[in-house]
Amino acid sequence: MTSQTKTFIEMEDIIGIQIECKKCHASLLISGDTMRSLTDAHNDALYRCPSCQSDWTAPLGTTMAGYDDEVKKFMRTLEKVRNINERLGCQIRFELKSESSSARASDSKV
Ligand SMILES: [Zn+2]
Numbered sequence: 001m002t003s004q005t006k007t008f009i010e011m012e013d014i015i016g017i018q019i020e021c022k023k024c025h026a027s028l029l030i031s032g033d034t035m036r037s038l039t040d041a042h043n044d045a046l047y048r049c050p051s052c053q054s055d056w057t058a059p060l061g062t063t064m065a066g067y068d069d070e071v072k073k074f075m076r077t078l079e080k081v082r083n084i085n086e087r088l089g090c091q092i093r094f095e096l097k098s099e100s101s102s103a104r105a106s107d108s109k110v
Pocket residue numbers: 021022023024025026049050051052053054
């Protein structure tokens with residue numbers, strides 16, 4: 001018999017989002033107030049990497065709204081669900097890739 005350990009993360013475990021540039025690996029850590037201002041429809045901070053200026057959510061030559069809207073929507077939804085989480089009658093968890101299939105050894109908190 002084989003056993004498998006599944007790893008889940010709960011909404012309350014999520015205290016922020018890290019956004020890392022795929023090109024230069026500069027990263028932004030977003031939480032709380034930063035999340036609220038960054039997800040404002042008129043905020044263009046996520047259009048481009050603040051470090052190397054490569055495109056993040058707004059690739060050149062496409063409609064500016066496209067990806068940026070989706071990313072902001074996702075971040076806003078995550079915030080919203082986190083806020084109502086305590087009042088929900090169910091627990092929402094994200095399942096994480098198992099240790100063996102993931103190269104990330106840095107997350108020891110699970
Ligand atoms: Zn960059």
